[in-house]
Amino acid sequence: MTSATVPSSSATVRVPAKVNLELLVGPVREDGYHNLSTVYHAVSLFDEVTVSFADEWGLEVCGPRAEGVPTDGSNLAARAAQLLARAGGVDEPVHIRIRKDIPVSGGMAGGSADAAAALVACDHLWGLAMTREELEEIAADLGSDVPFLLAGGTAMGSGRGEVLAPVLARGTYHWVFALSDGGLSTPAVYAECDRLREGREVPEPTPTPAMMTALRSGDARALGRALTNDLQPASIRLMPELGDILDAGMEYGALGGVVSGSGPTVAFLVEDTEAALDLAVSLTASGAVQDVRRATGPAHGAHLVAGPRPS
Numbered sequence: 093m094t095s096a097t098v099p100s101s102s103a104t105v106r107v108p109a110k111v112n113l114e115l116l117v118g119p120v121r122e123d124g125y126h127n128l129s130t131v132y133h134a135v136s137l138f139d140e141v142t143v144s145f146a147d148e149w150g151l152e153v154c155g156p157r158a159e160g161v162p163t164d165g166s167n168l169a170a171r172a173a174q175l176l177a178r179a180g181g182v183d184e185p186v187h188i189r190i191r192k193d194i195p196v197s198g199g200m201a202g203g204s205a206d207a208a209a210a211l212v213a214c215d216h217l218w219g220l221a222m223t224r225e226e227l228e229e230i231a232a233d234l235g236s237d238v239p240f241l242l243a244g245g246t247a248m249g250s251g252r253g254e255v256l257a258p259v260l261a262r263g264t265y266h267w268v269f270a271l272s273d274g275g276l277s278t279p280a281v282y283a284e285c286d287r288l289r290e291g292r293e294v295p296e297p298t299p300t301p302a303m304m305t306a307l308r309s310g311d312a313r314a315l316g317r318a319l320t321n322d323l324q325p326a327s328i329r330l331m332p333e334l335g336d337i338l339d340a341g342m343e344y345g346a347l348g349g350v351v352s353g354s355g356p357t358v359a360f361l362v363e364d365t366e367a368a369l370d371l372a373v374s375l376t377a378s379g380a381v382q383d384v385r386r387a388t389g390p391a392h393g394a395h396l397v398a399g400p401r402p403s
């Protein structure tokens with residue numbers, strides 16, 4: 093049986109946020125980046141990116157977390173579409189619409205997620221049929237986190253975070269995310285981390301046995317104990333209230349808590365849906381947290397939800 097693609101004027105891709113279950117940061121490299129050993133985990137907070145054929149390039153952002161997202165050419169989704177057009181030899185402008193639900197500058201890779209979604213959406217709309225490897229290469233040029241948002245699930249990241257490897261991970265995990273009003277700049281948090289470690293020997297990062305064992309067993313309690321983030325002291329130094337939020341979540345019964353990536357979102361792991369609801373209510377009532385979200389992981393990476401389909 094042959095299969096053809098039904099032409100369509102738009103494509104919509106759904107993409108998750110991420111949390112780093114383990115984020116180990118090596119010494120600063122000559123290019124200014126840091127080698128990482130990280131475990132990425134995609135969670136069920138989603139942005140949606142729709143690309144449509146248009147007379148000229150355009151971009152709009154809507155949804156609950158649209159505020160503060162750039163709508164010019166610096167938007168990572170626009171940069172992704174332009175880069176793919178160049179790589180694929182395409183000269184067909186698109187309008188990009190981002191429905192934003194992932195916190196902005198929150199350490200959950202929302203911008204990277206939109207870039208990954210734009211790559212998948214444009215690849216479909218333009219009928220390029222790029223291989224996963226080709227898309228990953230373009231993704232890595234856009235940002236260290238972008239290849240993971242194409243893949244989703246739970247995966248190891250090394251290099252500056254762009255080199256992915258599979259990890260044996262069982263189970264579904266329940267999360268409560270404590271969001272902050274302001275954001276933290278990723279480069280500023282890495283710079284603060286370097287300052288805090290000045291004069292200390294920093295080893296090349298390698299995955300810890302505790303994390304690998306916890307993921308293999310699917311034991312949420314063990315995973316809660318193993319959550320680690322080398323950037324956390326720097327994020328707390330820049331935003332001291334994060335320390336209080338971590339303390340509050342643990343007091344209210346979380347299995348573990350960690351700053352998500354460069355922060356300021358704080359991720360709490362809990363036993364099940366009911367525990368997530370209890371913790372969300374307690375954190376909100378305590379007044380320590382402006383906003384909370386519940387989610388589960390792992391979630392699928394950037395995937396088409398509407399658009400050109402095989403017939």
Ligand SMILES: C[C@@](CO)(OP(=O)(O)O)[C@H](O)COP(=O)(O)OP(=O)(O)OC[C@H]1O[C@@H](n2ccc(N)nc2=O)[C@H](O)[C@@H]1O
Binds near residue numbers: 204278354
């Ligand atoms: C900290 C992490 C953890 O997953 O995520 P976020 O908190 O931003 O979501 C990532 O390393 C962020 O990745 P991403 O946001 O893609 O960063 P990039 O655009 O590649 O780099 C932005 C800046 O962060 C610093 N950077 C980033 C990655 C890395 N391995 N070492 C670094 O020092 C550099 O200063 C770089 O100029």
Ligand SMILES: Nc1ncnc2c1ncn2[C@@H]1O[C@H](COP(=O)(O)OP(=O)(O)O)[C@@H](O)[C@H]1O
Binds near residue numbers: 207
């Ligand atoms: N599509 C996008 N969504 C969010 N932020 C974006 C986007 N494109 C560019 N940015 C810029 O990237 C910065 C980092 O955003 P984000 O990816 O949300 O945070 P983080 O790096 O903490 O995970 C923001 O301050 C914003 O100016």
